[in-house]
Amino acid sequence: MAIPIIYNLRSVKVRWTSAIVAVLGIAGTVGVFIAVLSLAHGFQATLVESGLPENALVRRAGSASEMDSVVTLEQERVIENAPGLARSELGPLISPEVIVIATFPLKSGGTDANVQVRGVSPSVLEVRKNVRILAGRFFHPGLNELVVGRNATNSFANLALGDRPKFGGAYWKVVGLFESGGSAFDSEVWCDPNVLNDVYHEPKNLYGSVTVHLTSPEAFTKFREALTSDPRLAVQVEREKDYYDKQSQTLTTLIVNLGTLVALVMGIGAVFGALNTMYSAVAERSREIATMRAVGFGGASVVASFLLEALMIAFFGGLLGCIAALPLNGVTAETMNLQTFSHLAFAFRVTPALLLIGLVFALLVGVVGGMLPAIRAARRPIAPALRSV
Numbered sequence: 001m002a003i004p005i006i007y008n009l010r011s012v013k014v015r016w017t018s019a020i021v022a023v024l025g026i027a028g029t030v031g032v033f034i035a036v037l038s039l040a041h042g043f044q045a046t047l048v049e050s051g052l053p054e055n056a057l058v059r060r061a062g063s064a065s066e067m068d069s070v071v072t073l074e075q076e077r078v079i080e081n082a083p084g085l086a087r088s089e090l091g092p093l094i095s096p097e098v099i100v101i102a103t104f105p106l107k108s109g110g111t112d113a114n115v116q117v118r119g120v121s122p123s124v125l126e127v128r129k130n131v132r133i134l135a136g137r138f139f140h141p142g143l144n145e146l147v148v149g150r151n152a153t154n155s156f157a158n159l160a161l162g163d164r165p166k167f168g169g170a171y172w173k174v175v176g177l178f179e180s181g182g183s184a185f186d187s188e189v190w191c192d193p194n195v196l197n198d199v200y201h202e203p204k205n206l207y208g209s210v211t212v213h214l215t216s217p218e219a220f221t222k223f224r225e226a227l228t229s230d231p232r233l234a235v236q237v238e239r240e241k242d243y244y245d246k247q248s249q250t251l252t253t254l255i256v257n258l259g260t261l262v263a264l265v266m267g268i269g270a271v272f273g274a275l276n277t278m279y280s281a282v283a284e285r286s287r288e289i290a291t292m293r294a295v296g297f298g299g300a301s302v303v304a305s306f307l308l309e310a311l312m313i314a315f316f317g318g319l320l321g322c323i324a325a326l327p328l329n330g331v332t333a334e335t336m337n338l339q340t341f342s343h344l345a346f347a348f349r350v351t352p353a354l355l356l357i358g359l360v361f362a363l364l365v366g367v368v369g370g371m372l373p374a375i376r377a378a379r380r381p382i383a384p385a386l387r388s389v
Contacts, residue, residue: 018276019313022369025273026317026362027324029266034325034358036259038350039333040252046346047248047337050183051240052130053217054086058210058227061234065247066099066208073205075233082226084219085212088126093213095121095128098193100200101342102167104156115152115159116342117167118185119193119207127213131185136161136176141192144199147176149186151345155334159189168199184244184337187344211240251335267361270317271369310370311363318362322355 051057058079063069071079076096079085086093098119103112122141125131139145148159153174158165163174172191180186197204214223217239224237329350337344 022270022273022276022313023317023320025270026314026365027320029263029270029365030318030321030358030362031324032266033259033263033361034322034350034354035328035348036255036262037354037357038325038328038348040255040259041351041354042333042346042349043255043335043344044245044248044252045349046182046344047184047244048241049130049181049244050185051242051244052128052213053239053241054214054219055127055240056212056214056220056223057238057240057243058212058235059208059238061236063236066097069208071096071207071210071235073207075235076207076210078230078232079210079212079227082212082223084214084223084226086215088123090123090126093123093127095124095211096193096207097121097209097211098196098202098206099208100168100196102189104158104165104167106155106343107157108155110157113156114336114342115156115189116187116337117189117191117196119196120190121193124190124211127211128180128185129213130183131178131180134177134179136174138176139191140175142195143192144170144172144195145175145191146172147178147190148174149188149190150177150179151186151332152189152343153177155187155343155345168196170199182347184344184346187342247337251337263361267365270365273369307367307370311366314362314366314369315359317365318359321362322358325350325355325358 057066058071059066059069060071073096076094080092080094100117100119101114102117104115105111106113121127122138125133125138133147134150136147139147146159146165148161153159153161159174161174161177164171165174166172178185178190193207194204196202197206212223214220220239227233227235227237328348331348332345333348334343334345336342
């Protein structure tokens with residue numbers, strides 16, 4: 001025979017002061033846990049969303065990133081004729097690219113930070129269909145002109161439309177602003193790759209990578225096999241999404257591990273809060289427990305009742321923590337991409353899945369904090385408690 005739930009509700013109401021302390025402790029733990037997970041999820045999503053399912057990235061075999069890769073003009077010509085490559089009226093949808101790191105002063109504080117400057121082909125807007133010009137125009141090939149990502153122009157001085165920043169020993173002109181739906185490209189600056197190589201005194205017609213737009217996501221296998229089996233090439237071919245997912249792993253793992261550690265430490269404190277609340281309830285209700293046992297409620301029913309009470313407290317704490325974390329959704333944060341050592345802006349992403357994880361974490365705290373007091377309540381001797389009535 002089970003003890004009615006209304007009994008637990010009334011018990012929590014009577015002992016509301018100690019219950020609130022436990023609820024707030026669990027809420028704080030859950031709120032911090034969700035905040036850290038949403039930070040990691042936002043960073044990872046920003047990089048992963050840079051890639052499109054129908055895009056592929058070609059780099060030198062064995063290179064870890066675009067920064068340490070070299071693709072020659074001759075190899076790029078071979079890639080242009082590979083099967084599965086999409087084409088437009090202007091030719092193959094391919095963008096050979098060069099990346100350098102330049103320093104610009106941040107608007108907040110004035111200190112210098114690294115910006116990733118990417119040399120791209122004139123057809124890049126057809127290759128990366130998630131990018132669009134917000135203001136101004138695209139750069140003209142052969143000129144020292146820049147188009148700047150939305151987050152970059154918001155974060156850095158001298159990168160607004162019409163500005164003439166100096167980097168690499170040359171002056172440039174910002175002729176356009178673009179956005180890419182919150183991806184990592186929003187933190188970049190784009191220009192002509194040959195001009196960029198010339199300014200940095202690098203050999204012309206050498207690129208770090210080649211990004212291509214395929215006829216469909218299914219064409220990737222045929223495209224990759226054609227390139228990796230060609231004796232004229234020594235390249236590795238990845239889906240663009242997979243490449244950026246790998247780029248996000250180092251910092252994402254670090255954030256999740258540190259956040260989990262902090263949440264566990266806070267969770268231990270929340271468990272002790274729940275233990276204190278439930279042990280106090282057991283001590284105050286010894287006669288009630290004995291009376292229930294005397295009228296026929298078994299030890300299992302008592303355990304289940306007290307555990308349910310702990311879970312109720314944990315659930316309300318978890319719910320409060322989730323509500324507290326919701327305002328973080330969409331808040332912009334800034335960090336350094338550990339793969340490129342460049343500045344990256346991204347947004348916290350509080351998703352339904354993360355909220356569910358937070359609630360499950362809260363209920364786990366409730367189980368751990370309520371189990372021992374529940375067992376103690378079920379084992380209390382009946383006769384001595386009844387004599388004190």
